[in-house]
Amino acid sequence: MDIDVSSEAYSNLYTLLKQHNEYNCVRFSHLSSCCKNATVDVILDEVAPNDSINKIKNINFVYSKELEEKIKSINLIYRDSNFLLKCEPLVQNKSCSNCGNNGSDCGSCSGCNFKK
Structure with missing residues (x-):
């Protein structure tokens, strides 16, 4: 998985990790989201034994193998006091018609839904 972190996002994350x-x-x-979209969040955490680790400068960015199998790239920026993520899924299933607008996995699209 390709991870791109802007210098401002890196600086703010580094400061947060030093404070916590x-x-x-x-x-x-x-x-969880509709299977047409790859929805990812960014949080401070501790490295777990089965995590994939991508070290950028002095910060370990970690994610599950499952996420790595679904996401091609993540772009993290910091703008207006917020972290913003843009993700590109490995496969986009635009033909899925079973997704509602309630923000949960439809669970019916093969190859595009995440396990809970």
């Missing part, structure tokens, strides 16, 4: 030494990494985690 109970955490040792930045985690990209999956959020």
